[in-house]
Amino acid sequence: MQRNPFERVGVVGLGKMGAAIATALVKKGTKVYGFDPNISESPVPGVTLVGTLDAISKESEVIVIAVKPNLVLPVLKEFSKPSTFVSIAAGISFANLSESAPKGSEVVRVMPNLPLVSERGAMAYFCEDPVAPSVERLFYGMGSTIRIAKESLMDAVTGLSGSGPAYVLTFLQAMAEGGLQEGLSYEESLSLAMETIEGTLVYFRSLRNEDASLHPMEVRNWVTSPGGTTIHGLDALERGGFSTAVRDAIKRATERSKELGKG
Structure with missing residues (x-):
């Protein structure tokens, strides 16, 4: 290069x-x-x-x-x-x-x-x-x-990386609003949410540098204790269709890119 x-x-x-x-x-x-x-x-x-x-x-x-x-x-x-x-x-x-x-x-x-x-x-x-x-x-x-x-x-x-920053920022705002709803100030919530997202990605990347086969779900399981807070939070996300909604967002953005190419 x-x-x-x-x-x-x-x-x-x-x-x-x-x-x-x-x-x-x-x-x-x-x-x-x-x-x-x-x-x-x-x-x-x-x-x-x-x-x-x-x-x-x-x-x-x-x-x-x-x-x-x-x-x-x-x-x-x-x-x-x-x-x-x-x-x-x-x-x-x-x-x-x-x-x-x-x-x-x-x-x-x-x-x-x-x-x-x-x-x-x-x-x-x-x-x-x-x-x-x-x-x-x-x-x-x-x-x-x-x-x-x-x-x-x-x-x-x-659909994935071109439009992706908008998805991430929407998730960031939702996390900040969740903290606000539970009594934190917006600035406190936003600060915690930003550091959580960035810190998690930096941490996962460092792990992948050591083991390229490491799957995100494996690391997720490390912080998901039986009967704990995280599994209850994850359950709420999936009942709300979180994973499906993300996949559908990428699919729809991909389809729109194809439509734009047709004029």
Whole structure:
């Protein structure tokens, strides 16, 4: 893997995810050029706004397309110079990206998520073999990257890790509200809930580093005593359909990603 960052990267679209990627790139020392006709000044310090897609193309070694899915292909068709284009849009196929980009371009499908700003992103990508090192180079230092062998699985990635931060934050809020309901202040509950979620994941990851076959349920059983508080809490979760609801959320988000790809 090449760890030295690109010197110049263009980002088209500086909404939440585009700005997050731009922020992470600036932190790495990359010169970032942004294009977004909906803003008059960059939301990210260190990003140079340019007025045209031609200027982005001229200044950048690789270009991240971070606009809404329905705009990805029209934007690509506006470019005249071949480049390496990285699309983060859900549902837009590799074939359509390739057909819309200037002839001679290289294209990549990536599904990142917002924690990349904190160097804890979970990103999966699909591309042709020669481009893979460039993808790893672009996202190095932003979290973990996984190359997907079958493009059809990118929709599942979207449903799981792309949308996943929203599921986790919903769970976090529910835990905080549960503590509030039982008499803790909201700030006390939120603090305890955040540390519990983060601490559990750090702990489980350390265990997996020693035993890669370790299953989450095995560790869960360590803190689930017969007749104790945890088993009663878990029973309430399952009676409420917790596990099924999480699986259904990922399934529905995956289906929506497929729908977006059909236009």
